[in-house]
Amino acid sequence: MSVTAPPTPSCALHSAGTCRSCPHLSRPLSDQLASKQSLVASLLAEHVPAGLWEPPAASAPERFRNKAKMAVAGTLARPTLGILDGAGHGIDLRTCPLHVPAIEATLPVLADLITALGVRPYDVPSRCGELKYVLVTASPDGDLMVRFVLRSRRHLERLRAALPGLQQALPQLAVASVNIQGVHQAVIEGPEEIILTEEERLLMRLSLPTPSASTSTVRCSEDVELPLYLPTRSFFQTNTAVAEALYATARAWAQELEPARVWDLFCGVGGFALALAAPGRRVLGVEVSASAIDGARDAAALMGLNPALVRFEAGDAHVLDPDAPGADVSGVCGAQSPDLLVVNPPRRGIGEQLAARIEASGVERMLYSSCNPRTLAADLARLPSMRAVRSRLFDMFPHTDHAEVLVELVRG
Ligand SMILES: C[S@@+](CC[C@H](N)C(=O)[O-])C[C@H]1O[C@@H](n2cnc3c(N)ncnc32)[C@H](O)[C@@H]1O
Structure with a gap:
């Protein structure tokens, strides 16, 4: 059966060279995705062996920016x-x-x-x-x-x-x-x-596709609903369908690990934390924006999650230690490290301080979601005791060289 590639979007401003926001717009998306995959794989080659890449999650070619x-x-x-x-x-x-x-x-x-x-x-x-x-x-x-x-x-x-x-x-x-x-x-x-x-906030009702269909942008009845409250000045992933695939993949990978305690650092309005919530599981989200944290708490309530188990705290995610001064999250997950640590930092990455804290912690497993493969590579070099076990590219920003990557890491 032959599959017809979706047409490339037509844009007069791109053709005239007036707008340069989409340098690859005239290339078919499948070619773009193949190039992006090999670029990202080569940037991360030292830390993510070639055989660990799962098939990338594609975007629609147009009408994807929310x-x-x-x-x-x-x-x-x-x-x-x-x-x-x-x-x-x-x-x-x-x-x-x-x-x-x-x-x-x-x-x-x-x-x-x-x-x-x-x-x-x-x-x-x-x-x-x-x-x-x-x-x-x-x-x-x-x-x-x-x-x-x-x-x-x-x-x-x-x-x-x-x-x-x-x-x-x-x-x-x-x-x-x-x-x-x-x-x-x-x-x-x-x-x-x-x-x-x-x-004051926009309700973003996301729908997480089942893992086998997580590249699809078509919603179906078995999809898991993920309602997120977006305040005016908070971060939200720009490509809703690809964000759904990202959270669904993290959820599927976490389900295989069955962690009892999950921490989501740089949690924004709670996308990863809430996607990973499960009966009996303790989840903590940490984010610097207090209004994003309010949104995450209200979304957790909307989902009927137990506030004693699923908690969100405003603070500096670089302070990994729950007992550290200023962290103010003591007792949330006990003094124990999480079984699974999720990090989704801004483009600059987690940096030396947090990487050193993770190295020194008892964290055994991590999901690192990055919108900048270069800083991701630098951070992975700072985590020598963590080893990649699988990885996936998400085409959050088609027609550009930007890429979102999710890597699962284990200690040892
Ligand atoms: C790439 S966004 C990820 C948000 C969220 N994980 C999501 O999927 O929407 C990075 C987030 O980190 C937050 N942030 C930046 N610096 C921080 C810090 N030092 N401590 C905690 N959060 C921080 C930003 O406010 C932003 O919400």
């Missing part, structure tokens, strides 16, 4: 939503084929709203204007979180007054907020967030 971070530029009458060129002028990416359909449908509504509101796009070259970004996230159910990044609070009330109209135009709008970023050309978001809606 979030859009759109710089707002142009004029009031004709705002652009997308990226800025080298001179700080806007390039409109409303038709980017990577966004899920709910986001694609939302962006023109937001462009019209900007014009109707009279809140001028921020112009980077002249440093004039107020609206810097719109940040849109869509849940698997099509519910929306829309955040407006403003330079100041000057037009806050105008946006608040426009909310009923926006809710009418976007019936699936669950969360709307304003973020204040007063600094010129700094990181996208500032520290102040003002929620406009009653809801």
